[in-house]
Every structure is written in C-alpha cells, then in structure tokens.
Amino acid sequence: MDDRLLLIAIGALVGVCSGLAAVALNTGLHFMAGALSGLRTHWWLFVLPGIGAMLSSLFLEKGVREGAGHGVPEVVYSVSRHGGLLRLRSAFSRLISSCLTIGSGGSAGPEAPVVMSGASIGSNVAQFFSLNERQRIALVGCGSAGALAAIFNAPIAGLVFTIEIIVGEWSARNIVPIAVASVAGAQVSRLLQGKQIAFTHLRFEVGITATLAAIGLAVVTALVSIALTRALRGSHHFSGKFPLPFWVRAFLGGCVVGAIGLMLPEVLGEGYHSIRQMVEGSFAPGLGLVLLLVAAKIAATSFTLGWGGSGGIFAPCLVIGSFSGLMYHRFLEMLWPGLSLVNEGCFALLGMAGLVSGILQAPLTGIFLIVEITGGYETILPLILVSALSTTICHAWEPASFYFRDLVEKGQYLRPRTDAKVLADLSIAELVETDCKTVPRSMRLGEFIRVIQQSHRNYFPVVDPETGQFEGMIHLDDIRPYLFDPLLYETVFLEQIMETDVETVDIHDELSGVLARMDAKGLFSMPVVSADRFIGMISKATLLDKYRNELMVQTLH
Amino acid sequence: MEMQMLHIFRNTPLGREMLLQSAYFCKQLEILPLIYIPDYIKFLMYFENDVVQVDLDASYLKAPDSAKAHASEIVQGMGLPQPRFFAPKHFTASTLPDLPVDFDFMCCPRSISDLSSKIGLGYIGPRVRRIVKSARFPVLIPSAVYKPWTSIAVLFGGSSNAVKALRLGIRLSRRCGLPLDVFSHPESRSRQDYENILQEAGLKEDFDNYVRTWQIFENRSFAENMYEIPHDALLVLGAYGHGLIKELLFGSTMEVVQTVTPNSMLIVGPNYRAVI
Amino acid sequence: MELKLNEFARCLQMPVTTIERWIRQGRIPAKKIGDSCVFSDTALKKWARTHNLSFCLPDEKQEEKPDQKMETLSEAIDRGGIYYDIAGDTVEQVIDSAVSAMQQLGSDTARRVLYESLVAREQMMSTGIGNGVAVPHPRTPLSNSGIADQMAACFLEKPVDFKAVDKKPVHVLFVLVATTARQHLHLLSRLSFCLRDNSFLALLSQRPEPETLRNKMAEFDQRLNNGE
Missing domain, CATH: 3.40.50.620 (HUPs)
Structure with a gap:
C-alpha cells in the first residue's frame, strides 16, 4: 500500500484509540464527581483536593515513575528533538493522575492529559510498525488531535491545536492524517457520549458596539493571561523552595485549593458548570464577586498545578476567560448604563477565546475552539479580533507561550524548518573534514613548505607522531612572512611557529554552540579534537554546503 | 576516532567490581571509558525506534561525594588515563536526563533497575534487555566479580x-x-x-x-x-x-x-x- | 534496489551518518533493512534532483574525464621535435621560420593561428627569459586549433635580439603549445626547472644532438618525478 494511504489508515486508528482515552477520562471524572457529590456539605472537605493531589503525585512518581512534567512541553520536546518518541506509560499515567486531581476538586483541566496520552498512543503505534520519524510525528499529531477533538467534541480545534502547538508545521503530509484522526476522535466521542455541544446558548445579536468593545476585552484578557502565566510559574518556584517531599507539597497545595473552594465553590474542578451558566447569561454574582472569582481561580490553578497536582491549563483558562469576559461586560454596563450591548454570555465566550489565545499564543486554536464548543458562529467577528489582539499583546510581554517557555529557556525550542532545527540535526561528526595533513612539531620549515605544496588546505594540525596527541595548529598565514626566506627553511622548526592555544571543538558538541563560539572569536574554522586526538576540521565554507543540503531536505517535500 | 564505552558508576563494592571489569575491557581494547555518575534516579535513552526509561537501583545514588574520586582511582589503577565524566546535556523533564546513544560500547550489570540482590545467573533485567534490543553498540554484561579474561x-x-x-x-x-x-x-x-x-x-x-x-x-x-x-x-x-x-x-x-x-x-x- | 549503507552514501556523496539520519527521519525515499538500504532507483534520482544532490549508482559512474595526464618534458619534446639552424634576423622572422619548421601542427590554418598568437604574445612582452633562451607561447591555450600539446626546441642560425630580460641575444627557442592553461603551466614549470640548472644551459649553448638533449630532459623528468 502507498505510504500516505497507510499513514492515513493508521492515523484513523490512532484517532479512535485516543478518542477512547478521552472518553475514558471524561467518564472517570463524571464518576468521581458523582461519588463525591454527597460529601459536599462537610466543612472538612477542604482536605479532599489535597488528598487527590497527593495520590496523583504519588501515582506519577512512584507508581509509574513518570518523572512528572507538564505534559504538552514534553510532547513538543520529543517531537522536535527525538522524532516523537514517547514512553508507553505516558499513554495512561496522566489520565489516572489527572482524574485523581480534578475529580477531587483540584483546579485543572483534562485536556493536556488526554493530549499527552493520545500523543503517546500515536508514538507507540508508530514504534510498533517501525515507522520513520516523519511518520511518527504525524501519528503523534493524530493522537493529540483525536484526543482533543474527542474531549471537546471539536474536530477543527483538535486539528488546529495540533498543527499550531504540537507539530508546528503546516504541510499537506501532516494535515491529512491529522484531520482524519480528528474526525475519528470526534466521532468516537459522539457515538459514546452523544452529540453534545458543551456550552449551548441563546442566539446573540452582535452589533458594531460589541465588536468595538471587544478591543477593550482583548486588553483585559491579555493582562489576565499574563497574570495567570506568572502566577503559575511563581507558585512552582515558590513551592520548590520548601524542603518537603513532593507528595506533602502536593497535599498542601491541594488543601489551599480546598480552602478557597469552601468559600467560592466555583473555582473547584474543571469548572465547566459555571461556564455554562455564564454563557447562558444566568450567572448571578455581581461585579465585585466576579473580580474576586478571577483572582481566586488563578490562585487555585496555581496551587493545584504549581504544587504538584496533575492536569492541564486549558479548562482553567476557559473558566478564567469567561469570568473576565463577564467582569468586563458588567464594568462597561456600570460605566454606561444605557449602552445597548449584546448579552453578557457573548462576552463570557469572547473572554474564553481571548484567554486561550493569550496563554497558548495560538490565535487560531482559540478562535476555532470557542466557535466549536459554543456553536456560536455569529460571534466570529469579535472573536477573531479578541484572539488576535490578545495573542499580540501577550507576545509582547511574554515572548514565549506557557507551553514553550521552558523549552526556549533550555534552547530546545526547535520548530521544523527553522535555523535552530537544522543546526540541531547536523552533528559535528557529519561535518568534520578529515582530509587534513598532520605534521610533527620537529619538522623543519623547508620540509613543511613541501607539504604545503602538495596540500590544498590552509590549516595544518601539529600532532605528536608517537602518542597521537594534538599539540597545536599552523595556519598558512602564520608562516607567510617566512615563506620566501630560504635562509629560514633549515633553521626554523614548526614548534617555533605553531599556535598552541587553539580553540577546539569536541565531536559531541552541539553545532549551534560551536557556531556561536566561531562568531564570537571571528574564526572560520576550528579543529575537532576528541580526547586529545585530532579528528579533523570543521569550517564555515563546507558548512554552507551541508546547511543548504539539510535545509532543502528538510523543507522541500 | 577514539572509541568510548559508557559506564554508569555506582559507588558501592559491587559497583567497584563492575568498573574494574569495564576498565579491564577498555584497557585490553584501547577504549576510553566514559563514566556517568547519576544525579537522578531515572534517565531516558532515545534509540532509533524505542525510548527506554531506566529507573536505577537506588544504590546508584549513594555516596555521591566520593564517587568521582573512587571511579578515577579504579580506572587509573588499571593504567588508563584519567577518565572522562559524562554530564547530561538534554533533559526531557527537569529530573529526567536524556543519555545519548552514540557510544561504541556500554557496560550494564545484569539488572540495572532492580535490587542488586537479584543479580545472579539466569536473570537479566527488562531494561537491560531493551537496551540490548535497541542499541547499535554491543553491551558488556560483566561477571559479578572482577576477573581478567585472557x-x-x-x-x-x-x-x-x-x-x-x-x-x-x-x-x-x-x-x-x-x-x-x-x-x-x-x-x-x-x-x-x-x-x-x-x-x-x-x-x-x-x-x-x-x-x-x-x-x-x-x-x-x-x-x-x-x-x-x-x-x-x-x-x-x-x-x-x-x-x-x-x-x-x-x-x-x-x-x-x-x-x-x-x-x-x-x-x-x-x-x-x-x-x- | 538494495545497496549497502556505505555504498548508498557514496552514491549520494554524503557522509554515512547524514544518510542514516535522513533515513531515520524519513526525509529520503529509502528504507533501511539491517545494514542495507532499499530504494527505488527512479524515485531516488528524482528526489536527488529536486534536492540539489546528485545520485548515481556505482556501476554507472558518469564518464569522469580521466584526470588529464600531465606531460613530461620528453613526451612534449618528442611530439614537438628538435630543429636546428632556424633562420631570421628579427623576432617575427625567427618565429615564422620556427613555426614553418615544426612538423606536428596539422593544417596551414593552425600554423597561421599559432604564428599570429606567438607574435602577439611577443609584442606584449618578450618571452626571452635570459641566458639566451626564449620560450614563445600563445597567451591563451589553443584549445580548438587541433594542435596537440607539444614543445619544440629550435636552435637559431644566429643569435637574435629578443629584448630579453637580461638583454642578451637569444640562441635557442622552446616553443610551447598547450591545449589547457594547466598543461601550459605544468610544462613551463618543468622547463624552468631545467633552465635553472647550469649544466643544462651549458649543454644548450653547445647545440647538442637531438639524442643528447632528449636524454638530458629525460633525466630531469626523472628527478622531477622523484619529487624534487
């Protein structure tokens, strides 16, 4: 069978599997909610999220020894650095741990865990069929798209999120299998859970005033996004300062969340119930309380995720976004009581799009997700505006999105078809030129000139003939002054001319680092020396050839 | 080019025997030992078509202060030059380093993740098996006690x-x-x-x-x-x-x-x- | 088709490590089975063309131009010949008679082309390199004239003023004709090696027999080939 058809077929299979994973998590959450709902009245319930987060972190660390990370960045790292290789255990570990965290009331979302698990399913299917890296990455994308499509019943959002965030490359080869997987995932979810739109609402009449007001909303959501990003990271650093076992930390974080939840139960869990109310326009609390809720939800999310709970930030984003939208709407109404704005539900919806776009810095994902989960195509104009503006403002303040920030800091943000990716793929071993003539330090200048005659290079490594140890370099420029002075031919030895303090490269060095050193020192070539042995030279001249080859191979299909 | 052998060192008497074996192997074949003294209990190895997570036996993290000195002493005692120590460059998660897989040899005990009490004949740990299955390099599984081979x-x-x-x-x-x-x-x-x-x-x-x-x-x-x-x-x-x-x-x-x-x-x- | 990995890499003129990585990453239409690569010949050729690479199978290595064999002095002089008593009082006249005397020039048109280019070269600057020797040669290689690489030794009837660098009259010409600039430089450098040798200069002034001159040049060839 043709490779592409095969990939589409396997992609559909992966989509179905990851769809099932998403449905399983959803069912698990419903079950937990049902089981715990009877207890909601007791005052000591604030420890419940604590116990959930503790169990979740213990399960991740001791049960499956996952080496917990956030999930999505790990997938992106593996896609960009290791061709999408993921561990099999990741296919289920996050499902269980996030189910424990969220089900017990922690403020987190089920989306990142299902994306992780879908991606891992895709990767392991690819490993089973011994597919190559490009196909494996496509299947990782299929898994993530299928999972997201299934959990939100939103196939386009699944596709767009995967392309924008996970794969980072818009090409027909990727899009086709991922789109098919998205359809498969959404279909599985519709078959098993019914065709439901998460947040149904009344029809909105969106006029010019609403579109203009959306500009202000974009600023608000951008600010809230930045606050959330900072709070999440801040709480992670803060919790790291306590010399406590990780599970105690998770417990304490969870308890704080539970305590907040005693006063404001809206912040607990994924929070979709309150979104539904807001979009329908039946959310009662006034402006002050909504403002408090924004802050409380940010705090709860930071305490859940930053202190060791497991889950995604997607759902909290939606909740905070709809709170922000509502807050903005009520604020406007207070300023201009006579203003004939659209229903506040519409602003809750716009707020969600703004926050998702701002946090992920992926405007398309925000737009399509909201359109799909609300079925509200009539709001598309202000939606695009809010998403685009919010992304832009956030990008100015936080150059890397929440998912990518750690990768950028570690220099592992390698998107396809970029300079960084090409440099990361090329290794020194592939670039080293080994046709250099080595000379001993005891050689006389006269003999050396004969060596030069027969060589077509400008650099000559000086190597101890007995031990093979690298001792220095001679560049043609070094001997140019003596080249036409036959008197020196028999009296000067190479050790008197050679450069001993040479910048060298190790064969395992990263090319980007080597190039940075070359640029800093103004060098055009450097000797590659491993364990004191001269191996060859790398030079910018040949690098251009190889770089071009690599770039063409990576970008032309 | 010089060949390298990866050895994951544990600072225990058992680990000493292992390193002696590795050092002897390196000396016989003129290979450079590259020693990894783990800072974390886990690491990943990304092979061509598989990713292997190795959860080390807890004894690998014991006595980190003297580990480097002990390892150097053993290797140099075998007449080899000062060994090089490997420091991971990439991390999948902050406590989960990636080990490269482009070595020429690797030394593994019969079991790398389970308790050392299981090390004996008739047992090769599942991680070691997966490494052998995926690796491009041969894996040296030394006998439990140092013994030169002739x-x-x-x-x-x-x-x-x-x-x-x-x-x-x-x-x-x-x-x-x-x-x-x-x-x-x-x-x-x-x-x-x-x-x-x-x-x-x-x-x-x-x-x-x-x-x-x-x-x-x-x-x-x-x-x-x-x-x-x-x-x-x-x-x-x-x-x-x-x-x-x-x-x-x-x-x-x-x-x-x-x-x-x-x-x-x-x-x-x-x-x-x-x-x- | 199936080829060993290293042969396959050689066909693409890339390092084995790069090819292996490309196969692993799925960037090249080939599969790896054990140590071998499996690929479709036509698909790979097409791929290589679109990616600015060249791919040729080992058995169809393009007809590489055999690295042009560099002439030795004796070979060149064998083709060009040794001539005595070349008449003339001026540079043009001697060159004219030398070109007329040379046997292996093919058609008359070629002969005239050679004469004109030799004279043009002399007018630019004398080729008299001192010690009574001149090396007339065309300024650009006569690649399309049908004249083979050669060197003719022409002993003059009487010394002629060539406006040589050392102002001495010239008594022997070495006419150098080469089809490529490299060949020309190669022959010239070999000849200049001889002309630095005093015994060779002494020999030239005695108008040696063809056999003696050839032997002497063969001796120099020997020394040059031995890497002096």
Missing part, C-alpha cells in the same frame, strides 16, 4: 546476528591480540553449512587467520556444552537474532547461555552496527 570465545550458531558476533569477535581479537575460540552448536546445520555462511559473509579469510580453535558440539545438550567454554574467556554472542515467534517458542540462545555461564558477556543486539 581469550575471546564466540558462540556462533549461524544466524545473521551470530555472524555479527563473530565479526565483532574477530575484530576484538585483532585489536587486543588475544586468541579467539569459536563454539558452534549445530541445530540443523552441518559443517559445510557453516563454511558457506562464512564464505557468504566474507569472513573466510579472517576466520582462518584469527580463530585458534573451532569446536562444533554435537550430540550433547547445549547447556552441557557450555562447560567447554574457558572460564577466563570473554564470551561474545548475538542476542535476539531469531524472529519474535521463533524466540517465543524456542527461547533465544542468550537465555540458555546466561543461565549457565558466569563469564563476562559481550552481547550483540539485532541493531548492532560495526564500529571496530
């Missing part, structure tokens, strides 16, 4: 992996100048079949030049024949050379060998690519 023994059954093992054995023998013995246990093959296999692999000449003795066991059981392998030989063998089905039915040679021989073993996996 010859090389290759188990040559005739499969494609056994040819790789034989080729490696010949290269090792050429490099360190120690005698090479070949042991074959014909299942359905005759001597002539073996000759044909050698001819086809282009090893005939090397085989005649380097192999000291070639014993073809017949009639006795395989396990019984293992007694013929010299006690002070480095045993080179291929692993997982058969298909999955055949292996499930009959078990691989490696299984039998490792349950009866205490020798240090150099295992060539199906993805092994020649380095020397």
Whole structure:
C-alpha cells in the first residue's frame, strides 16, 4: 500500500484509540464527581483536593515513575528533538493522575492529559510498525488531535491545536492524517457520549458596539493571561523552595485549593458548570464577586498545578476567560448604563477565546475552539479580533507561550524548518573534514613548505607522531612572512611557529554552540579534537554546503 | 576516532567490581571509558525506534561525594588515563536526563533497575534487555566479580546476528591480540553449512587467520556444552537474532547461555552496527 | 534496489551518518533493512534532483574525464621535435621560420593561428627569459586549433635580439603549445626547472644532438618525478 494511504489508515486508528482515552477520562471524572457529590456539605472537605493531589503525585512518581512534567512541553520536546518518541506509560499515567486531581476538586483541566496520552498512543503505534520519524510525528499529531477533538467534541480545534502547538508545521503530509484522526476522535466521542455541544446558548445579536468593545476585552484578557502565566510559574518556584517531599507539597497545595473552594465553590474542578451558566447569561454574582472569582481561580490553578497536582491549563483558562469576559461586560454596563450591548454570555465566550489565545499564543486554536464548543458562529467577528489582539499583546510581554517557555529557556525550542532545527540535526561528526595533513612539531620549515605544496588546505594540525596527541595548529598565514626566506627553511622548526592555544571543538558538541563560539572569536574554522586526538576540521565554507543540503531536505517535500 | 564505552558508576563494592571489569575491557581494547555518575534516579535513552526509561537501583545514588574520586582511582589503577565524566546535556523533564546513544560500547550489570540482590545467573533485567534490543553498540554484561579474561570465545550458531558476533569477535581479537575460540552448536546445520555462511559473509579469510580453535558440539545438550567454554574467556554472542515467534517458542540462545555461564558477556543486539 | 549503507552514501556523496539520519527521519525515499538500504532507483534520482544532490549508482559512474595526464618534458619534446639552424634576423622572422619548421601542427590554418598568437604574445612582452633562451607561447591555450600539446626546441642560425630580460641575444627557442592553461603551466614549470640548472644551459649553448638533449630532459623528468 502507498505510504500516505497507510499513514492515513493508521492515523484513523490512532484517532479512535485516543478518542477512547478521552472518553475514558471524561467518564472517570463524571464518576468521581458523582461519588463525591454527597460529601459536599462537610466543612472538612477542604482536605479532599489535597488528598487527590497527593495520590496523583504519588501515582506519577512512584507508581509509574513518570518523572512528572507538564505534559504538552514534553510532547513538543520529543517531537522536535527525538522524532516523537514517547514512553508507553505516558499513554495512561496522566489520565489516572489527572482524574485523581480534578475529580477531587483540584483546579485543572483534562485536556493536556488526554493530549499527552493520545500523543503517546500515536508514538507507540508508530514504534510498533517501525515507522520513520516523519511518520511518527504525524501519528503523534493524530493522537493529540483525536484526543482533543474527542474531549471537546471539536474536530477543527483538535486539528488546529495540533498543527499550531504540537507539530508546528503546516504541510499537506501532516494535515491529512491529522484531520482524519480528528474526525475519528470526534466521532468516537459522539457515538459514546452523544452529540453534545458543551456550552449551548441563546442566539446573540452582535452589533458594531460589541465588536468595538471587544478591543477593550482583548486588553483585559491579555493582562489576565499574563497574570495567570506568572502566577503559575511563581507558585512552582515558590513551592520548590520548601524542603518537603513532593507528595506533602502536593497535599498542601491541594488543601489551599480546598480552602478557597469552601468559600467560592466555583473555582473547584474543571469548572465547566459555571461556564455554562455564564454563557447562558444566568450567572448571578455581581461585579465585585466576579473580580474576586478571577483572582481566586488563578490562585487555585496555581496551587493545584504549581504544587504538584496533575492536569492541564486549558479548562482553567476557559473558566478564567469567561469570568473576565463577564467582569468586563458588567464594568462597561456600570460605566454606561444605557449602552445597548449584546448579552453578557457573548462576552463570557469572547473572554474564553481571548484567554486561550493569550496563554497558548495560538490565535487560531482559540478562535476555532470557542466557535466549536459554543456553536456560536455569529460571534466570529469579535472573536477573531479578541484572539488576535490578545495573542499580540501577550507576545509582547511574554515572548514565549506557557507551553514553550521552558523549552526556549533550555534552547530546545526547535520548530521544523527553522535555523535552530537544522543546526540541531547536523552533528559535528557529519561535518568534520578529515582530509587534513598532520605534521610533527620537529619538522623543519623547508620540509613543511613541501607539504604545503602538495596540500590544498590552509590549516595544518601539529600532532605528536608517537602518542597521537594534538599539540597545536599552523595556519598558512602564520608562516607567510617566512615563506620566501630560504635562509629560514633549515633553521626554523614548526614548534617555533605553531599556535598552541587553539580553540577546539569536541565531536559531541552541539553545532549551534560551536557556531556561536566561531562568531564570537571571528574564526572560520576550528579543529575537532576528541580526547586529545585530532579528528579533523570543521569550517564555515563546507558548512554552507551541508546547511543548504539539510535545509532543502528538510523543507522541500 | 577514539572509541568510548559508557559506564554508569555506582559507588558501592559491587559497583567497584563492575568498573574494574569495564576498565579491564577498555584497557585490553584501547577504549576510553566514559563514566556517568547519576544525579537522578531515572534517565531516558532515545534509540532509533524505542525510548527506554531506566529507573536505577537506588544504590546508584549513594555516596555521591566520593564517587568521582573512587571511579578515577579504579580506572587509573588499571593504567588508563584519567577518565572522562559524562554530564547530561538534554533533559526531557527537569529530573529526567536524556543519555545519548552514540557510544561504541556500554557496560550494564545484569539488572540495572532492580535490587542488586537479584543479580545472579539466569536473570537479566527488562531494561537491560531493551537496551540490548535497541542499541547499535554491543553491551558488556560483566561477571559479578572482577576477573581478567585472557581469550575471546564466540558462540556462533549461524544466524545473521551470530555472524555479527563473530565479526565483532574477530575484530576484538585483532585489536587486543588475544586468541579467539569459536563454539558452534549445530541445530540443523552441518559443517559445510557453516563454511558457506562464512564464505557468504566474507569472513573466510579472517576466520582462518584469527580463530585458534573451532569446536562444533554435537550430540550433547547445549547447556552441557557450555562447560567447554574457558572460564577466563570473554564470551561474545548475538542476542535476539531469531524472529519474535521463533524466540517465543524456542527461547533465544542468550537465555540458555546466561543461565549457565558466569563469564563476562559481550552481547550483540539485532541493531548492532560495526564500529571496530 | 538494495545497496549497502556505505555504498548508498557514496552514491549520494554524503557522509554515512547524514544518510542514516535522513533515513531515520524519513526525509529520503529509502528504507533501511539491517545494514542495507532499499530504494527505488527512479524515485531516488528524482528526489536527488529536486534536492540539489546528485545520485548515481556505482556501476554507472558518469564518464569522469580521466584526470588529464600531465606531460613530461620528453613526451612534449618528442611530439614537438628538435630543429636546428632556424633562420631570421628579427623576432617575427625567427618565429615564422620556427613555426614553418615544426612538423606536428596539422593544417596551414593552425600554423597561421599559432604564428599570429606567438607574435602577439611577443609584442606584449618578450618571452626571452635570459641566458639566451626564449620560450614563445600563445597567451591563451589553443584549445580548438587541433594542435596537440607539444614543445619544440629550435636552435637559431644566429643569435637574435629578443629584448630579453637580461638583454642578451637569444640562441635557442622552446616553443610551447598547450591545449589547457594547466598543461601550459605544468610544462613551463618543468622547463624552468631545467633552465635553472647550469649544466643544462651549458649543454644548450653547445647545440647538442637531438639524442643528447632528449636524454638530458629525460633525466630531469626523472628527478622531477622523484619529487624534487
């Protein structure tokens, strides 16, 4: 069978599997909610999220020894650095741990865990069929798209999120299998859970005033996004300062969340119930309380995720976004009581799009997700505006999105078809030129000139003939002054001319680092020396050839 | 280019024996040992088509203060230069380093993740198996106590992996100048079949030049024949050379060998690519 | 088709490590089975063309131009010949008679082309390199004239003023004709090696027999080939 058809077929299979994973998590959450709902009245319930987060972190660390990370960045790292290789255990570990965290009331979302698990399913299917890296990455994308499509019943959002965030490359080869997987995932979810739109609402009449007001909303959501990003990271650093076992930390974080939840139960869990109310326009609390809720939800999310709970930030984003939208709407109404704005539900919806776009810095994902989960195509104009503006403002303040920030800091943000990716793929071993003539330090200048005659290079490594140890370099420029002075031919030895303090490269060095050193020192070539042995030279001249080859191979299909 | 051997050091008496074995191996073959003293209990190895997570036995993290000095002392005591220490450059998560896989050899104890009490004959840990299966380098599984070896023994059954093992054995023998013995246990093959296999692999000449003795066991059981392998030989063998089905039915040679021989073993996996 | 990995890499003129990585990453239409690569010949050629690479199988290595064999002095002089008593009082006249005397020039048109280019070269600057020797040669290689690489030694009837660098009259010409600039430089450098040798200069002034001159040049060739 043709490779592409095969990939589409396997992609559909992966989509179905990851769809099932998403449905399983959803069912698990419903079950937990049902089981715990009877207890909601007791005052000591604030420890419940604590116990959930503790169990979740213990399960991740001791049960499956996952080496917990956030999930999505790990997938992106593996896609960009290791061709999408993921561990099999990741296919289920996050499902269980996030189910424990969220089900017990922690403020987190089920989306990142299902994306992780879908991606891992895709990767392991690819490993089973011994597919190559490009196909494996496509299947990782299929898994993530299928999972997201299934959990939100939103196939386009699944596709767009995967392309924008996970794969980072818009090409027909990727899009086709991922789109098919998205359809498969959404279909599985519709078959098993019914065709439901998460947040149904009344029809909105969106006029010019609403579109203009959306500009202000974009600023608000951008600010809230930045606050959330900072709070999440801040709480992670803060919790790291306590010399406590990780599970105690998770417990304490969870308890704080539970305590907040005693006063404001809206912040607990994924929070979709309150979104539904807001979009329908039946959310009662006034402006002050909504403002408090924004802050409380940010705090709860930071305490859940930053202190060791497991889950995604997607759902909290939606909740905070709809709170922000509502807050903005009520604020406007207070300023201009006579203003004939659209229903506040519409602003809750716009707020969600703004926050998702701002946090992920992926405007398309925000737009399509909201359109799909609300079925509200009539709001598309202000939606695009809010998403685009919010992304832009956030990008100015936080150059890397929440998912990518750690990768950028570690220099592992390698998107396809970029300079960084090409440099990361090329290794020194592939670039080293080994046709250099080595000379001993005891050689006389006269003999050396004969060596030069027969060589077509400008650099000559000086190597101890007995031990093979690298001792220095001679560049043609070094001997140019003596080249036409036959008197020196028999009296000067190479050790008197050679450069001993040479910048060298190790064969395992990263090319980007080597190039940075070359640029800093103004060098055009450097000797590659491993364990004191001269191996060859790398030079910018040949690098251009190889770089071009690599770039063409990576970008032309 | 210099060859490197990765050794994950544990700062315990058992770890000392392992490192002594590695150092001896490196000295015989003029390889540079590269020592990793783990800072974290876990690491990942990204192979071509598999990612292996190794959860180290907790004893690997013991006494980190003296580990470096101990390792240097052992390696230098063997007459090798000051060893190099490996520091991971990439991390999948903040406590989960990635180890590169472009070494020429790697030393693994029989079990790397389970308690050391399980280390004994007849047991090879699941992680070590997966490393052997995916790795492009041969894996040295040293005997539990340091013992210098003075010859090389290759188990040559005739499969494609056994040819790789034989080729490696010949290269090792050429490099360190120690005698090479070949042991074959014909299942359905005759001597002539073996000759044909050698001819086809282009090893005939090397085989005649380097192999000291070639014993073809017949009639006795395989396990019984293992007694013929010299006690002070480095045993080179291929692993997982058969298909999955055949292996499930009959078990691989490696299984039998490792349950009866205490020798240090150099295992060539199906993805092994020649380095020397 | 199936090829060993290293042969395959050689066909693409890339390092084995790069090819292996490309196969692993799925960037090249080839599959790896054990140590071998499996690929479709036509698909790979097409791929290589679109990616600015060249791919040719080992058995169809393009007809590489055999690295042009560099002439030795004796070979060149064998083709060009040794001539005596070349008449003339001026540079043009001697060159004219030398070109007329040379046997291996093919058609008359070629002869005229050679004469004109030699004279043009002399008018630019004398080729008299001192010690009574001149080396007339065309300024650009006569690649399309049909004249083979050669060197003719022409002993003059009487010394002629060539406006040589050392102002001495010239008594012997070495006419150098080469089809490529490299060949020309190669022959010139070999000849200049001889002309630095005093015994050779002494020999030239005695108008040696063809055999003696050839032997002497063969001796120099020997020394040059031995890497002096």
